[in-house]
Amino acid sequence: MTTTTPTRQDAPGTLDRTGEESTRGAWLVVMKREIVVRALNKTFLVGLLVSVAIIAALAGFMAWQGSKTESFTVAVPAGDAAATAAVESAAAIPEEQGGGAELTTLEVPDDAAARAALADGDADGWLHVADGGADEGDAGWVLTGEADPDSTLTRLLTAGVAAETLDANAQAAGTTAAELTAGGTLTTDRVDGDAVDSQTLFFASFALALLFFIGALGSGQMIAGSVVEEKQSRLVEIMATAVPLRHLLTGKILGSSVVALAQNVVFAAVGLAALSFTPTASILPSLSTSLVWFVLFFAVGFLGLAALYAVAGALASRTEDLQHTTTPMTMAIMGVYFLTFSASGTFETVLSYVPVANVVSMPVRVLSGDAAWWEPIVSLLILAAFAVVALLVSERAYRGALLQTGGRIGWRSALTARA
Numbered sequence: 001m002t003t004t005t006p007t008r009q010d011a012p013g014t015l016d017r018t019g020e021e022s023t024r025g026a027w028l029v030v031m032k033r034e035i036v037v038r039a040l041n042k043t044f045l046v047g048l049l050v051s052v053a054i055i056a057a058l059a060g061f062m063a064w065q066g067s068k069t070e071s072f073t074v075a076v077p078a079g080d081a082a083a084t085a086a087v088e089s090a091a092a093i094p095e096e097q098g099g100g101a102e103l104t105t106l107e108v109p110d111d112a113a114a115r116a117a118l119a120d121g122d123a124d125g126w127l128h129v130a131d132g133g134a135d136e137g138d139a140g141w142v143l144t145g146e147a148d149p150d151s152t153l154t155r156l157l158t159a160g161v162a163a164e165t166l167d168a169n170a171q172a173a174g175t176t177a178a179e180l181t182a183g184g185t186l187t188t189d190r191v192d193g194d195a196v197d198s199q200t201l202f203f204a205s206f207a208l209a210l211l212f213f214i215g216a217l218g219s220g221q222m223i224a225g226s227v228v229e230e231k232q233s234r235l236v237e238i239m240a241t242a243v244p245l246r247h248l249l250t251g252k253i254l255g256s257s258v259v260a261l262a263q264n265v266v267f268a269a270v271g272l273a274a275l276s277f278t279p280t281a282s283i284l285p286s287l288s289t290s291l292v293w294f295v296l297f298f299a300v301g302f303l304g305l306a307a308l309y310a311v312a313g314a315l316a317s318r319t320e321d322l323q324h325t326t327t328p329m330t331m332a333i334m335g336v337y338f339l340t341f342s343a344s345g346t347f348e349t350v351l352s353y354v355p356v357a358n359v360v361s362m363p364v365r366v367l368s369g370d371a372a373w374w375e376p377i378v379s380l381l382i383l384a385a386f387a388v389v390a391l392l393v394s395e396r397a398y399r400g401a402l403l404q405t406g407g408r409i410g411w412r413s414a415l416t417a418r419a
Contacts, residue, residue: 026242026243026244026247026248026251027246027247027248027250027251027254028251029243029251030243030247030248030250030251030252030255031250031251031252031254031255031258032251032255033251033255034226034251034252034254034255034256034259035255035258035259037226038222038255038256038259039259044222044259047218048263048266051214051267052266052267052270055267055270055271055274056270056274058274059271059274059275059277060274060277069101069102070101070102070152071101071102071103071104072101072102072103072104072124072125072150072152072153072156073103073104073105073106073122073123073124074087074103074104074105074106074123074124074125074126074127074153074157075105075106075107075108075113075114075117075118075122075123075125075126075127076105076106076107076108076126076127076128077107077108077110077114077128078107078108078109079107080128080129082129082164082168083105083127083128083129083141084105084107085164085167086127086141086157086160086161086163086164086165087103087104087105087127087157087160088105088160089159089160089161089163089164090103090156090157090159090160090161091103091104091156091160093156093159093160101152101153101156103153103156106122106123108123108126111128114126114128114144115144118144118145118146119146121146124145124149124150124153125143125144125145125149125150125153125154125157126143126144126145127141127142127143127157127161128141128142128144129141129142130142140161141161143157163177166180166181200283201364201367201368202341204287204290204364204367205340205341205343205360205364206341207271208290208291208294208340208341208360208363208364209336209337209340209341209360210337210341211264211267211268211294211298212294212298212333212336212337212340212359212360213333213334213336213337214263214264214267215260215261215263215264215298215302216260216298216301216302216305216333216356217330217333217334218260218263219256219257219259219260219263219302219306220305220306220308220309220326220329220333221309221322221326222256223252223253223256223306223309223310223313224309224310224312224313224316224322224325224326225313225319225322226252226313227252227310227312227313227314227402228313228314228316228317228318228319228321228322229319231313231314231316231317231402231405232317232318232319236248236402236403237403240402240403245398245399245402246395246399249307249310249394249395249398249399252306252310253303253306253307253310253391256306257299257302257303257306260298260302260306261295261298261299261302264294264295264298265295268291268294268295272284272287272288272291275287286367286369287367289366289367290363290364290366290367291363293362293363293366293376294359294360294363296380297358297359297362297363297379297380297383298359300380300383300384300387301355301356301358301359301383301386301387303387303390303391304355304356304386304387304388304389304390304391304394305329305333305356305390307390307391307394307395307398308329308390308394309326309329310394310398311394311397311398311401311411311414312325312326312328312329313325314397314398314401314402314409314414315397315401315408315409315410315411315414316408316409317404317405317406317407317408317409321407321408324408325408332356336356336357336359336360339351339357340357340360340361340364341360343361348361348364348365349365349370352364352365352371352375352379353378353379353382355382355383355386355387356383356386358379358382358383359383362375362376362379362380363376393415396414396415397411397414397415398414400413400414400415400416400417400418401413401414401417404417
């Protein structure tokens with residue numbers, strides 16, 4: 001009579017040949033389980049929805065700010081054609097620049113009426129010739145407000161008064177303002193030809209750093225928590241008899257990476273869709289390219305981080321130990337977050353080659369146009385090398401620490417343990 005030898009695990013993380021054949025796809029089962037458990041987690045779902053709502057709300061606020069038109073009423077002396085013309089010239093400035101402010105005039109019979117209009121809120125400013133201006137000719141104009149006049153109104157009227165004065169003086173000299181200012185137009189340009197201004201670039205770097213911070217820290221903590229919960233409940237000892245620990249680690253890393261990557265893709269898609277309704281819509285092609293690089297870098301870099309977080313969970317024996325074992329990764333992620341969105345110049349260039357800071361810094365350099373075509377590729381290869389080293393070291397430490405109990409375990413003990 002023929003008997004079948006049951007599958008057995010001789011040592012943590014190793015199976016005999018029969019068991020290896022029967023558990024070859026165990027990592028895939030573990031990965032699917034991680035994805036399903038994470039996707040059905042109420043805390044995760046609520047956090048995802050709240051984050052999407054915040055992104056949409058911020059973009060909506062930016063769109064509202066960009067489309068908002070400021071309205072000003074300027075009191076002018078009745079019959080003063082020069083003051084009225086100055087306001088009309090100032091009102092034309094926002095129209096030439098794409099909108100943003102509207103100016104209307106309110107004629108008042110005397111100074112007392114002008115002051116009353118300011119006090120009652122019927123006028124935002126009172127434009128009039130300075131005392132002695134009619135006689136001396138160089139006293140200029142005055143913009144009076146109930147308090148300090150609005151800065152936007154002051155800027156527009158300054159330009160309007162200058163244009164009106166130039167036109168009047170040109171006519172007095174028997175010429176025109178166009179002839180006097182011929183050749184005086186100033187345009188701006190930049191050597192690198194980059195269309196992304198510094199303010200937009202800072203906002204983009206902050207957004208990418210935040211995406212990295214949320215995705216890496218949140219998903220990393222989830223991995224560590226899942227590992228220590230299974231260890232504390234002794235469930236992992238049962239799982240280890242049927243699933244090689246190497247497969248268990250692979251499934252957890254891949255499952256968590258898929259969820260973290262999908263989360264960031266959702267955030268990026270919502271952000272791009274929302275930005276299309278804002279004044280920054282013109283940079284969407286460049287920003288989309290930068291986001292594609294960010295997704296690639298995050299996908300590779302998070303594999304290494306996920307492995308390290310899994311080891312952090314294995315080094316702990318209780319949930320209370322996680323704060324200690326995950327501190328190095330948490331500090332590293334926070335360091336990347338604070339350094340990358342504020343970096344510039346040579347420091348940013350250096351960070352764009354340092355794992356895992358290059359997850360944020362290199363896509364930002366791609367957006368700014370500062371990176372040559374080959375630089376993201378080289379940086380990605382460096383990050384991939386880091387991920388491979390992190391996976392190899394973590395796999396050894398994970399198998400050495402997972403089945404040890406009785407307190408926190410050090411990295412040295414985990415790496416030297418029989419596995």
